[in-house]
Amino acid sequence: MAGESEFIDWLRGQQSPAPPPGFLLVPPGDDLAVLKWPAGELLLVGADQVLDGVHFDSTVHTPRQIGRKAMNRNLSDCAAMACTPAAAVATVAAPRGVGVDYLKELYLGLREAADAFGCVVVGGDTGSWDGKLALSVTILGRSAGVEPVRRSGAKPGDVVCVTGPLGGSLLGRHMDFRPRVNEAVSLAALAPPTAMIDLSDGLSRDLRHVCRESNVGAVVLAAAVPVHEDAVRVRRDGRTPLDHALHDGEDYELLFTVAPSAVDDLPGFAHVIGAIGPEPGVWLQHPDGRREALEPKGWEHGL
């Protein structure tokens, strides 16, 4: 059977297209890659993983899709801070016997997602084990002249927005979304968000994160939440499309707040869904005037 060194030789022949000149001083293949970080640019860093049976199903999804999702989740974190993805490293824990072709497809999935935003894959590690497939990606982002947008800057009076329709992503979108990197950079230029997060845990839970970090509360207007057509199609469980839009995870749209003065400058992809208030708590306002607590219904991992 083909071995590790064949795969590594192949990997070393793969190069991300055209990293910025002078950026990647020592390419993958040594103990570490060497980058020349642009002077005066902040470095944003985080890591995220996808696990078989949790974030994908290796009996259903292709390795290309799995690699793409692992990278796109990290690119979505860059979007959430309005930074520019610059470089990534990845580790793969592969079931023994999975074969070199499968690993190549995983890598090409990672690369395909990274290439779309000029992000260079600069290293990593592949190991095989008597276990299931796990992919971990670390992303390095550049501030690129934009102040990183935190979760903690929302202020009473700010308007709450999302970048697109929500809900039902488990029908397939969760494997094939496009991270909102360009939208975030464009927002930062046109209508700077005061706080931002990417919607991975569901609107009800992620809005709560922003409110908690910002020490504020929020009201969401039920009639204003953009509902994805998948949230209509998915309703086999009797939940309403709105319920899916409010609580489903893995939308990977951005949730952000802007000052009222910036509302007129919002780009077309921004949907206003509510407002920030001083009192803690997250509320859902119905068209008939009813207001109820918007509790997260997404489940929490038991550890």
Added chain:
Amino acid sequence: MAGESEFIDWLRGQQSPAPPPGFLLVPPGDDLAVLKWPAGELLLVGADQVLDGVHFDSTVHTPRQIGRKAMNRNLSDCAAMACTPAAAVATVAAPRGVGVDYLKELYLGLREAADAFGCVVVGGDTGSWDGKLALSVTILGRSAGVEPVRRSGAKPGDVVCVTGPLGGSLLGRHMDFRPRVNEAVSLAALAPPTAMIDLSDGLSRDLRHVCRESNVGAVVLAAAVPVHEDAVRVRRDGRTPLDHALHDGEDYELLFTVAPSAVDDLPGFAHVIGAIGPEPGVWLQHPDGRREALEPKGWEHGL
């Protein structure tokens, strides 16, 4: 059972001691951490993982040991380039039901290893799954005024050295080694290595990597290889201690080459074990004059 949010709250209360002032602008807890990379310093980056049943045995080793090993392997990569560890992120794929206390111990193991070298743990991700324990760590190193030492700089005539005795690390040292970060920085100042690698795959295999990257060959003097007492103790399989020293993996000592003119400046921990020659191939020279090819006996992962 205690959940993810309890662990995350606990994590956010944990802070690496005293990161350099102005370095960590946004601490863990947001989508990404924000670092101010020192101007003029190169950024070295790589990732490495430890997997249950491959690099540790969760039925034998404590989570503290496992966390420490995951971080130390990455710190050892920093040593191999003679850079200074600055920051790390980690992902943990934890078997469902493992419990919050186990995760805390894993984290404290990561931190214990990182703290020893002033490396700040700045983020990561924890997920649970119906799978075995996998830890992935990404390390960011600073050049700190030292030209990164690559694998490719060995020249004919250079002397080959290691930082300590080899072999038998599977008796326990592989879980509790101290990465040679300080030794590497001190070497770079006293007797700059022309090439360097950390010994994770075994001397016979890692020396081959250096020779291949440098387009040279090497002769190792059998009588000069420092043999660890573990390599004597381990010989239940009938292999000689020298055989263990030459082929066992996970020593995590440094293997490096220096110009002949630098030999007099080598610090006390350096053991000269051979020399680089122009002809490709790696040879073992016995005291009786016999010379044989030093083939890697370590196994290669089947993929």
